[in-house]
Amino acid sequence: MDFFKNIGILLTNSKYMGMLLEGLGKTLLISVFAALLGLLLGTLVAIVAIAKDSKAMKLPKWICKIYVTIIRGTPMALQLFIMAYAIFAIRGFPQEITAIIAFGINSGAYVSESIRAGILSVDIGQTEAGRALGLTNKTTMMKIVIPQAIKNVIPAIGNELIALIKETSIVSMIGMYDLTQAAKVIGAGNNMASYIVPMSVAACFYLAIVYLLTFGIKKLEARLRAGDKR
Amino acid sequence: MISVKNITKKFGDLTVLRGVDCEIASGEKVAIIGPSGSGKSTLLRCMNLLETPTSGEVWLDDKLISDVDPYLHEEIVAVSATCARSVQAGVASEQAVDEIRKKRSLGKWEGSAYKNAIKEYAAEHGQNINLARRKMGMVFQHFNLFNNKTVIENLTLAPIDLKLKTKEEAEARAMELLNRIGLADKRDEYPSKLSGGQKQRVAIIRALAMDPDVLLFDEPTSALDPEMVGEVLDLMKELANEGMTMVIVTHEMGFAREVADRVLFMDEGHIKEEGSPEELFKNPKDERLKEFLSKVL
């Protein structure tokens, strides 16, 4: 069959493989840093969102609410365009950074909702018991509530990470050379002149990453739950 | 030991406590009884400020642990802007103060003298609530053991974190307490592995591990299977006999009768009647108390 023969040709062609791996590298680079930024932002926003209502918290709470509403209410591609063509429309500004910021900000909005739900899912009695012993709010949060919340939140955060990795494929729309774009270039007429082969290989790369990630998260979850089966 | 002064508590539009005064003396065992929704838990939780009273004050020993309630202090009301206006309009100062306290007519803005008076009072008499809570143990209906910590960690977390004891001291004390309740072999189990009665007994010794002056119990046996109620009540009786100060919200009338020095009957956010168990159970005066006792006894 031609298809498998062509796959063989691609996998042994160092030029094509170089292009694919370069694309893969960029996809991973954007994903990893956007995920870190998203986790950081998401945790911050979640902590603000669950803080007690008070005068000092009014503005931060309002900002967080607007942030989550706008990000979750508009398309990712549009957010990426706004970053690339409006906010960071500076000649020579590294596209990777534009993409990391755009995806990080996007992911933060979703992650914050998961983390907020995770913290709220911890029985209020846990907090009350900590406070009744004279522990500060911060200690109670750090030692009692957040460790329990993390367990509840890992599956949701994992799904968010997986969605993020796949979503980064739209960076080709601002002319970036990620895994998807690499496959497209390899498939073009001046190269292999067949899209199905490089696209299939790229698909396998994505699948492998997602599979590894899913596996890792399952392991982590099992380890965290090992102590206290409820 | 604990003084609750004219506290009210509102949850939104719902008024749960309508001006409650009570004193708990050192060594005293006080049972709080009353129908569901009468405000028993809320009163107990106001004592260690797990609920913030809407008005009124809570004192532990000689320290104010809640916010200052200006209406309880003539000298603070006297320096308010509202009072100054009345005086300017020709009202005698004392009369103006009385009127403001009766009508509770202080506004949001009462001037800097008033603000300072409150600040000074708090600085002189107030105590940080986290410090006060170390001296007041609380036992919950649903135990609330830390799910992510083993039994021994549950017992030592607060004493170590608050630097009241070294790790070795805290663990030695925890083991002593665990031995006392016969659960030393559970030291490294997570709470999920314990029965309800075991959980509650561990929760009680978690409070004891802080060496508190007073223990607050909120229906400690209500969530237990009937066969486990006894073991928890027995431990509480032991503590009572050792002289621990205890405030116990309970539906166990037999226990209240046997252990309490004084029983408070709460209804509709008031303490409707209080007295020794004999008086209260044998000779109830309040109609609602009679009705309540006829249902539960």
Ligand SMILES: Nc1ncnc2c1ncn2[C@@H]1O[C@H](COP(=O)(O)OP(=O)(O)OP(=O)(O)O)[C@@H](O)[C@H]1O
């Ligand atoms: N956090 C809260 N928010 C709103 N309402 C509350 C809150 N806590 C208690 N309430 C309400 O306050 C009233 C008194 O509650 P409380 O728990 O003090 O009653 P209780 O006497 O302890 O009753 P029970 O015997 O059922 O425990 C109830 O109507 C309850 O629904």
Ligand SMILES: [Mg+2]
């Ligand atoms: Mg109650």
